Amino acid sequence: MYEKSGKINIFWFENGASNICGLELDDEIVIFDSSLYSKKFEEAIDILQDKYNKKVKKVFLTHYHPDHSFGVIFSKKNLELFMNMETFYCLNSIKKESLKSLSDNSGSDFMNLQQLLTKKKVELFNGNILKSFRNTILNGISVGGHSKDSTIYIIKPDNILISGDLVFSKVHAETQGANIDIWKDLLCKLDTYDIAYVVPGHGTPSGKELLKVQFQYLQDYSNKEKLKKLYSTYLLSDLLKDFEK
Ligand SMILES: [Zn+2]
Secondary structure (H helix, E strand, O other): OEEEEOOEEEEOOOOOOEOEEEEEOOOOEEEEOOOOOHHHHHHHHHHHHHHHOOOEEEEEOOOOOHHHHHHHHOOOOOOEEEEEHHHHHHHHHOOHHHHHHHHHHHOOOOOOHHHHHHOOEEEEEOOEEEEEEOOEEEEEEEOOOOOOOOEEEEEEOOOEEEEEEEEEEOEOOOOOOOOHHHHHHHHHHHHOOOOOEEEEEEEOOEOOHHHHHHHHHHHHOOOHHHHHHHOOOOEOOHHHOOOOO
């Protein structure tokens, strides 16, 4: 599904798969996250480039998980990739067995991930990144929580939060490798920020209320029975259930 709000264009998926987000600027479109599949990623880029008659040159990653990062790494498009150092380390540390099981489960060949990454134009940042595009400012902040390398992006002056997997919208949270306490603290902190619109890592975008809903989900998380009952309509992005670094 495709949804637009101001400068933001979101491709979200009814099966709970990860989102691809495009920010329309004066003379280019900047992308956040890239799904697992390069074909799906490239289709989204082509749609946006045609729609706005502007080029996609830069892709920012929220974290290393394959369903967010592999699309751009396995893409043949020549794009500049932005990620924090931890994300880079994590991608380079994914074990062959994990790549093998992910390849088998998805029907794609991901075995040469690390080799392909060496050929990409990558700009790394340590902690935070601040980029200005005429009248739009992009602030990437490394926060951890969902995964130790998680980065959020805040777009000013529009007050848009690209949360990565700190927020799942009507989709069960992926919690493997997560620090739930840090995650909950972050959601509380973000709730004090001036945020008008949240682009979650999975599921439909919405307003700031998504932060509170995600916080409550994590509060309920330890009680599996309660979780099942209260969130019975939530989707599960099952491809990565068994994924381990
Ligand atoms: Zn995800």
